[in-house]
Amino acid sequence: MPFSPPAVVCDMCILHPFEQLGSPMPIPSRPTVDFHRRLRKDEVFDRLFQAILDGTLQPGERIRDVELQEWLGVSRTPIRLAIDRLVEMNLIESRPNRFTRVSPAAPGRIPELLQVMCAFWELATRLTIETLDETSALECRELLAEAARACREHDGSRAEEAVEHMRRAMFFFSEHSDNELLRVLVVRIGAALRFQMSLQGDSMDKLLLESVFERLDEAVEARDSAAAGEAIRHVQSTGRRLCGVTA
Amino acid sequence: MSPVPGAAPSARTRELLSDGARRSLLVAILNGTLVAGERLHDDELIQWLGVSRTPIRTALERLAEVGLVEMAPNRFTRVAVPTRSSLLETLQLYAALHAWVAEAVVPGLGDDDLAELHRCFGRVTELAAQQGEHAWSRADLALVDEAVSFFAHRTGNPLLLDLLFEIRVRLAFSFSSLRAFGDGAELTALAEALLAAADRRDGRVVADVLRERFSWRIVRVGGSG
Incomplete structure (x- = not known):
């Protein structure tokens, strides 16, 4: 496995990588004594996670513990521990007594993942839209606007960035909900969807995606959760075209 | 241990x-x-x-x-120590998932499917009729879950089914720890409303029924037995 120290990943790894690397892990309150131990395994997770999403580690690439340790x-x-979390997110697959590798592209999974995520988003928007305060609503609308822009301006070189903007916009709702289980599952299954979608690259229907974010933005402006629900239904029904799944 | x-x-x-x-x-x-x-x-x-x-x-x-x-x-x-609020949280997620897929599945149901759905919810109504204040057994919860999962089993989505398994585990654990049970009257009303909408092949209403009724209203804790 060609493992030259990826300078890009190293640069991004500063002590509080959560925000930067965009993996919205809940930051629990923990006593300082445990700080370093906790951070190390989370840092490892973040770096592996990012390496998989940005293509440093390729789909299907073998992963060997010893090389990672080095x-x-x-x-x-x-x-x-990091590998196990990534296995759970379906970013890594592990065959017992055989190899461990980055998950290969599996476009067939996208509609399955999307169906589950749409159910989550419907719940998340229903729980939050009507009770957002001014500041949060503004923040949400900014994220949605950025996502729409990213879709519009996406030049097809790498879907990663556009998908990242979309992720932030959608995660906003679950993160602001009271439902802890929802938050955990959105992160976990969202990661798998994000990964597979970023491998689809140019085949995503950018205009359709852009319109979804615009509709969500209107729903937030009007504090109308029913309208958000309709936008998400639209995502569900156009799912295959949206994500560029031809299979 | x-x-x-x-x-x-x-x-x-x-x-x-x-x-x-x-x-x-x-x-x-x-x-x-x-x-x-x-x-x-x-x-x-x-x-x-x-x-x-x-x-x-x-x-x-x-x-x-x-x-x-x-x-x-x-x-x-x-x-973990389940609480009533963690149970409601799980239920909320459970309901949202089942409702979402029901909306997609209901319009396409054939007559045989519909008959099966009636049988499943018929069992729920029977359970509801006998329902006093005693805590549900795992079999009781499984019976209700079986009916609600009718739609999920017809999606052909293995990821969804795996996830629902996990959620079901959490639900079962919460129910037994809290000696929870379903309110008989609420369950009956849910079954009636759901079947009526399914008969009309109205997926949207079936989904709304599931979303609205699987909430704090339907679950009680601290049952006897």
Whole structure:
């Protein structure tokens, strides 16, 4: 496995990587004594996560514990824990007694993932839209506007960025809901969807996606959760075209 | 903690080891071998599950993520303690998923399917009629879940089914810990409204019924027995 230390990933890894690397892990309150131990395994997770999403680690590429340990300078345990979380997110697959590898592209999974995510988004928007305060609503609308812009201006080189903007916009709702289980599941299954969609690249229907974000923006402006629900139904019904799944 | 039969380790890779550990823990939590709030000590777990610390930690973290285990760093790890509010949270998610897929599935239901749906919810109505104030058994919850899951089973979405399995586990654990049960009158009303809408092939109304009625209204805790 060609493992030259990826400078890009290293640059992005500063002590509080959560925001920057865009993986919205809930930051629990923990006593400082445990700070470093917690951070190491989360840092390992963040770096692997990012490496998979930005293509540093390619779909299907083999993953070997020992090489990761050398690359990241950590022991086996944080590697194992990070890999396991990524397996759960379907970003890594692990065949017992055989290999561990980055998940390959599996466009067939996109409609399955999308159906589940749409159910989550419907719940999340229903729980939050009507009770958003001014500041949060503004923040939400900015994220939605950025997502719409990213779709419009996406030049097809790498879907990663556009998908990242979309992720932030959609995650806003679940993050602002009271439902902890919803938050956890949106992160987990959202990661799998994001990964597969970023591999679809240019085949995503950007105009359609842009219109979804515009509709959500209107729904937030009007504090209308029913309208948000309709926008999400539209995502569901145009799902295949939206994500460029031809299979 | 008592050992769970069938958890014997063998020469497997680390991936299987943590999966096996997780499964054993899950079974033990579900069948009451481990109870809500029970402390989980590393050494005891290592001895019981026959694997080392790392796969155990992995298994515990996964269970913690879905709220079956609580890990307080440098303090204890324990089986989660479901609360009424955590139960309602799970129910809300459960309802949202089933409602979403029902909306898609209902319009296409054939007559045979519809008859089957009536049978499933007929059983729910029977349960509701006998329903006093006693805590539901796992069989009772399974009966209601079977009816509600009618639509999910017709989506052909394996990811959805895996996820629902996990949620069902959490629900079952919460129900048994809290001695929860469903309100008889609410259940009956739900079944009636749902079947009426399904007869009209109105997916939207079926979904709305599920979303609205699987809430605090339908669940009661602290049942007898």
